[in-house]
Amino acid sequence: MTNFQDLFESYNWDDVKESIYSKTKNDVEHALHTSRRKLEDFKALISPAAAPYLEPMAQLSQKLTLKRFGKTIQLYIPLYLSNECTNICTYCGFSLDNKVRRKTLTEEEILREVHVIKSLGYDHVLLVTGEANQTVHLEYFKKVLNLIRPYFAQVSMEVQPLDTEEYTELIPLGLTSVLIYQETYHKEDYKKHHPKGKKSNFNYRLETPDRLGQAGIHKMGLGVLIGLEDWRTDSFFTALHLNYLEKKYWKTRYSLSFPRLRPFSGGLEPKVEMNDKELVQLICAYRLFNEEVEISLSTRESEKFRNHCVQLGITSISAGSKTNPGGYAVEPESLEQFEISDERSPEMIANMIRSKGYEPVWKDWDRVMQC
Secondary structure (H helix, E strand, C coil): CCCHHHHHCCCCHHHHHHHHHCCCHHHHHHHHHCCCCCHHHHHHHHCHHHHHHHHHHHHHHHHHHHHHHCCEEEEEEEEEEECCCCCECCCCCCCCCCCCCCCECCHHHHHHHHHHHHHCCCCEEEEEECCCCCCCCHHHHHHHHHHHHHHCCEEEEECCCCCHHHHHHHHHHCEEEEECCCECCCHHHHHHHCCECHHHCHHHHHCHHHHHHHHCCCEEEECECECCCCHHHHHHHHHHHHHHHHHHCCCCEEEEECCECCCCCCCCCCCCCCCHHHHHHHHHHHHHHCCCCEEEECCCCCHHHHHHHCCCCCCEEECCCCCCCCCCCCCCCCCCCCCCCCCCCHHHHHHHHHHCCCEEECCCCCHHHCC
């Protein structure tokens, strides 16, 4: 297979969904006790039949995470550079049809944001923009990376999908990881939620991790927006994608996120609700399926939930996040992409992590250690 699309097209959404929901307690017990878990085992672990097994899943998830990652939790923070966007997305505050004042940070404004972020202790920043190729394009990203590179050991990006050659140009400038979420792997519903703009091209977005792998990115992040479609089926396709990528681009590291649909001004109600126990089940299922993958939890989730989940398989967590351009220093009251739930400061989150017996880590790696 030349790319993931070939593999993806060999699966049928409805058949996968039926397979997940037909799993039995025997399937779950097999998945819990086998030494090498396969995709069918992952289906069992995310199925309704696994709900009564949440406690042993959580215990095993904690054990596997400690074995691979130790008692460390990485801290990161998003830096929103622009809310300009040419896409219409039904769930996003930056959507083209949401009539708000648009803002793209200048170099001087970016440095003001950077100074605040550095004062909070961060050495890992996630750059975020809307998708507007006329303003936040390759040259803009180059300028930003050159500007902020001296301040951070690790720079990640969550922006529009780019071509392989464009990623290849950005990596030497300090780009260490890229987050690219498919939003949903359900092709028909994907079209409903992305009716206009470049993002409406399902296949181009689906092939983005392949382009990142070909460019030699250090790490890439995968995930879906939970609430757009059946979360169990979407999560299976995420696991399928992860499995494929790890085998083909084995030098790259991988992370997963679980963003649940959050409100924004005039926002979309979730089609499918996921409760907290189900999210814990999903986190543990991914850890049992893949001991190496990094698992991230953002400020979308509540204080109580994040406090509880730190010990269940999470390896990175955001804190003090602002989801609007200039939110830290330049324009604190501008439109947010979505509402955050956990509003505690980075220092408070770091203290919470320590209270659980873990160590907060402010950077993942340093380029001086790269061979």
